[in-house]
Amino acid sequence: MKINPDKCVACGNCTYVCPMGAIYIDPKIKRATIDRDECVECYACFNGMSQEHMNPTLVRGLRKVFSIMRLRFDPEPDVCPTAAFEPDELAWPRVVRRAFSDPRVPHESTGVEGRGTEEVKTNDISGRVKTGEVGFTIEFGRPGVGVWMREIQDMAWTLAKAGVAFEKRNPITSLMTDVNTGTLRTDILNEKVMSAILEIKVPVSRTEEIIRLVWDVEKRIDTVVALGVGTRCDEAGNETIVAPVLERLGYKLERAKTNVGLGRITNPSAQEAQMETVAR
Amino acid sequence: MTNTLHRFGDAESFRDDYVVFAIACRGKNDEGSVPKLRKFLELALKHKPVNLGDARHGGALRSSRNLNPLSHWNRDDKPDFQAVIDGLDTTTTAAAVFDNLEAAEALTRDVRDADLGLSVNISTSITGAEACCHAAGIPRHSAGYSLGFEGKTEHLPNSDVLKISTMCGHGMVSTSLAKKMIDWVKEGRRTPEQASAYLTRFCSCGVFNPARAERLLEEARGRSR
Numbered sequence: 001m002k003i004n005p006d007k008c009v010a011c012g013n014c015t016y017v018c019p020m021g022a023i024y025i026d027p028k029i030k031r032a033t034i035d036r037d038e039c040v041e042c043y044a045c046f047n048g049m050s051q052e053h054m055n056p057t058l059v060r061g062l063r064k065v066f067s068i069m070r071l072r073f074d075p076e077p078d079v080c081p082t083a084a085f086e087p088d089e090l091a092w093p094r095v096v097r098r099a100f101s102d103p104r105v106p107h108e109s110t111g112v113e114g115r116g117t118e119e120v121k122t123n124d125i126s127g128r129v130k131t132g133e134v135g136f137t138i139e140f141g142r143p144g145v146g147v148w149m150r151e152i153q154d155m156a157w158t159l160a161k162a163g164v165a166f167e168k169r170n171p172i173t174s175l176m177t178d179v180n181t182g183t184l185r186t187d188i189l190n191e192k193v194m195s196a197i198l199e200i201k202v203p204v205s206r207t208e209e210i211i212r213l214v215w216d217v218e219k220r221i222d223t224v225v226a227l228g229v230g231t232r233c234d235e236a237g238n239e240t241i242v243a244p245v246l247e248r249l250g251y252k253l254e255r256a257k258t259n260v261g262l263g264r265i266t267n268p269s270a271q272e273a274q275m276e277t278v279a280r
Numbered sequence: 281m282t283n284t285l286h287r288f289g290d291a292e293s294f295r296d297d298y299v300v301f302a303i304a305c306r307g308k309n310d311e312g313s314v315p316k317l318r319k320f321l322e323l324a325l326k327h328k329p330v331n332l333g334d335a336r337h338g339g340a341l342r343s344s345r346n347l348n349p350l351s352h353w354n355r356d357d358k359p360d361f362q363a364v365i366d367g368l369d370t371t372t373t374a375a376a377v378f379d380n381l382e383a384a385e386a387l388t389r390d391v392r393d394a395d396l397g398l399s400v401n402i403s404t405s406i407t408g409a410e411a412c413c414h415a416a417g418i419p420r421h422s423a424g425y426s427l428g429f430e431g432k433t434e435h436l437p438n439s440d441v442l443k444i445s446t447m448c449g450h451g452m453v454s455t456s457l458a459k460k461m462i463d464w465v466k467e468g469r470r471t472p473e474q475a476s477a478y479l480t481r482f483c484s485c486g487v488f489n490p491a492r493a494e495r496l497l498e499e500a501r502g503r504s505r
Binding site: 015016017018019021042044047048049050051052053054074075076077078079081101103104118119120121122123124125126129135137139142143144145194195215218221222223224225226227228229230231232233235236237238239242243246251252253254255256257258259260261262263264265266267268270 | 413436
């Protein structure tokens with residue numbers, strides 16, 4: 001993303017809307033400026049702010065007069081008055097930033113949409129997490145901190161050493177040069193993204209071990225982690241196996257995403273495959 | 281993406297926050313899913329949602345590419361639910377946000393009866409989701425627990441800001457803007473309703489809860505953090 005200095009009137013609105021705090025008013029040029037190292041190309045500034053198309057010279061003049069009179073210029077806080085934001089043509093590896101940060105674009109770099117997979121959201125159809133298994137979503141950088149790819153690699157190495165397999169259709173997995181070691185492509189390690197998710201699945205018996213490994217790595221990396229734990233409920237809709245483990249580890253379970261189990265296979269090709277499996 | 285899962289707050293603070301969403305599984309039931317997703321949103325509309333959204337096009341309150349400067353004095357903060365339904369044109373995630381349990385329960389019953397074949401999820405407190413399933417007479421299939429935020433939490437802002445900004449799991453609602461809106465409400469420069477509308481426009485998939493945001497802004501008004 002870039003800000004056209006000919007259009008910017010330094011109103012400062014965008015400095016607040018940037019989730020990474022990467023925009024500031026440069027006192028030398030008196031224009032909003034983006035710290036490209038910190039910008040994750042999320043497009044919150046471009047997509048989230050409404051745009052007006054006012055004459056920059058007029059707005060600057062008015063602002064100057066107001067300033068002299070000690071009057072406060074009070075624009076709507078979610079507006080760029082001169083439509084000064086202009087998207088960049090992003091090349092590799094910077095395009096990785098946008099793929100993991102702008103929720104409106106599919107993963108051009110990886111071919112997978114979103115920052116993770118469907119995880120338990122479609123578990124009633126995919127059967128990804130079965131009874132006796134636990135699916136972890138280990139999300140880095142959320143909320144509002146961001147993460148460097150090299151920090152994710154640290155966690156991936158640790159989990160790989162523990163013999164954990166990464167979810168195949170996950171954007172981070174597709175950027176690994178070696179899924180057995182968790183090593184990421186070297187050319188993306190210095191890219192910062194809004195957030196990214198490592199996804200793994202283990203037997204319930206390994207739940208505590210995995211969480212303790214995550215805790216160890218969290219001490220070494222300079223970001224926040226949001227842990228999600230997906231599991232299958234029993235036939236009555238109860239879940240009495242994983243929750244007690246998590247509570248024993250000190251977690252207070254407040255919120256969950258609950259799949260209510262209304263999904264079914266309807267694609268003709270998938271139905272045929274299912275019938276063949278049943279017939280065998 | 282776990283964009284509705286990791287909202288900050290305790291179970292009680294989700295008393296006015298129920299996100300119900302429908303999603304197709306790639307390769308399993310995504311063919312012909314667009315009319316079913318639209319049907320889901322139409323069913324949701326009957327129960328007076330506070331937001332509707334699709335993950336490709338956004339929510340019921342969106343930013344404008346060509347805002348008239350005169351609108352500063354008469355900004356339209358009304359959500360356009362029908363535009364969300366009409367605009368859904370591709371397989372994606374369709375979401376409805378409610379500020380009361382009864383509406384979420386009613387929608388759960390309706391989608392059960394409609395038999396759309398899509399996966400339906402409820403993101404709220406664990407007890408809230410259990411109540412919806414109970415009301416519809418269906419057992420929960422799977423649960424995805426949020427274990428909250430950990431690691432270098434010293435990078436995070438205060439809890440008032442976090443409760444608001446984490447309602448956009450994609451991170452499009454910045455903590456700085458959430459803090460600014462709390463401050464503006466404190467100063468009396470904007471009402472909680474107006475401040476909530478500014479924040480809602482940044483959410484790119486329509487899962488932000490403007491009703492909860494209004495309540496949180498009102499509660500934060502008298503607090504010093």
